Amino acid sequence: MKLASYKGGHDGWLMVVANDLSVWAPATDVAPTLQYALDHWADVEEDLRILSDALNSGRVKDVEKFDTGNCSAPLPRAYQIADGSAYLNHVELVRKARGAEMPPEFLHDPLMYQAVSDPILAPNDDIVVTSEEYGIDFEGEVAVITGDVPMGATPEEAAAQIRLIMLMNDVSLRNLIPAELAKGFGFFQSKPPSAFSPVAVTPDELGAAWQGGKVHLPLICTLNGRVVGKPNAGVDMQFDFGQLVAHAAKTRPLRAGAIIGSGTISNRDRAAGVACLAETRMIEKIETGVMTTPFMAFGDVIRIEMINDKGASVFGAIEQRVTRQS
């Protein structure tokens, strides 16, 4: 089942999307918003699946051509985003570039930070920034939306509460990060709102590509029309989503609608390219001593999309332009 939110109000309006992303139809008779559906999942899931099946077999009359431009994020505002950093190649590169080793405990204790969850950018929203001096970067990630997860859930229990999967662009202001992390309280101004893919899908929709709590598909990152990376999200992910959700739930329950991100997808195979510019710059520094690739400039366009083994887009594309705050 594929779900999306039609732009409108504070929380959008729930839509079901055909699995080939050709058409969509309102699901508001079942649940007005995605947050409502998540809050009442046991009551609405079956009806949503019946509607989805009908849509996919051409039995729904009230359909429109699917249009990413009319999509908000699946959740245009959420009660919680916790973003992990499960691809340790990314962490190792960042540290290596500044001559630091990765602490061994990072192999079994996930990195995770609390991220802003309101506003959440639509897949085609501009990335509005005050200054290019902030070091504007994208980060291509996979994220899940959970149901209710009790405090202290095991990774297996946590994995069973994964309701939906999406793509995420964790926009980062790199040049604000060092001073902010030095203060000791983590990211804040350096992590402005993130964007999500137009479509969120149930795990079963991914078929064999969803295995062991990971999405085994490449994430295609295209900057100004040029592919800069296609790392596979199932490769080199140190912690699967069950582990990440359980980490988030260690000292708190998670409630329906919590979003947990994977961190920047990053493969050790350099041929896979990158899902953020910081990594390109770190590799340049390690290999040549000089970072030559700049961060994003006003007008730059980043496209993030995941392609299945049939060559089809699974979640629709995030495609955003960087613009100056007017």
Added chain:
Amino acid sequence: MKLASYKGGHDGWLMVVANDLSVWAPATDVAPTLQYALDHWADVEEDLRILSDALNSGRVKDVEKFDTGNCSAPLPRAYQIADGSAYLNHVELVRKARGAEMPPEFLHDPLMYQAVSDPILAPNDDIVVTSEEYGIDFEGEVAVITGDVPMGATPEEAAAQIRLIMLMNDVSLRNLIPAELAKGFGFFQSKPPSAFSPVAVTPDELGAAWQGGKVHLPLICTLNGRVVGKPNAGVDMQFDFGQLVAHAAKTRPLRAGAIIGSGTISNRDRAAGVACLAETRMIEKIETGVMTTPFMAFGDVIRIEMINDKGASVFGAIEQRVTRQS
């Protein structure tokens, strides 16, 4: 105007509360929930004030005795909590105890972290923790709820968007903090859900006690029936709420319902006592070399309340027992 939420559903039901906290009445005919009211403030504020005035002059028939036990937090879940650390005495003490100076930039650059905003504990909810070994502590704070704040708002513009004021118990797991901060990503597992006072009040309700974006009243913190502190929230607050909200909005807009916390209230005058146990322990370490006061144990009860110049409770009391996760 004083508002509260009656426990029920995911978001409670909006109530107006008499300014002496004697009675309350449903406001659901105006706005079903506080989040709805904040989302539609320009449309509902006048009607809420009319209802509040009627309640305070005894002209509302459908009243009940105000009952903190039936209160959820004013917002039982929120889209954002950002918690500052505006009382630098607290920061200085923590650093001094470990032999570190406070960086001079802390005088003009607020500390702030993104906190969990779902779930939010009711004022009488237990603080449920897995282990006393985590170092369970309370932190007495003031917090504000904002309307929409544009990105890059000045402190003055930000201050104008402060809709409501509450008390906050920022529960902290002290022994999880050092390892978590060492990872560089800030607090996560060390900051479980916070509780808020039963009542949120509009700034005008505070009269002369609301001045310069600060609440000039003492916060009474009582642990197991013994007053451990009564620091004045208007004293030694390095950054007022306008500055804190503007800091939060530097690289993102804030949307209606964002909660911004002050950080642990802390006065340089030692006679004022403390609003968290960590500070007692730091003072012991600085003065004697040994921390003798333990953190909270299962069964301990913390009460946090603010008293106005007439001796009346302004927000009602947060009163919570620490319990072991069953």
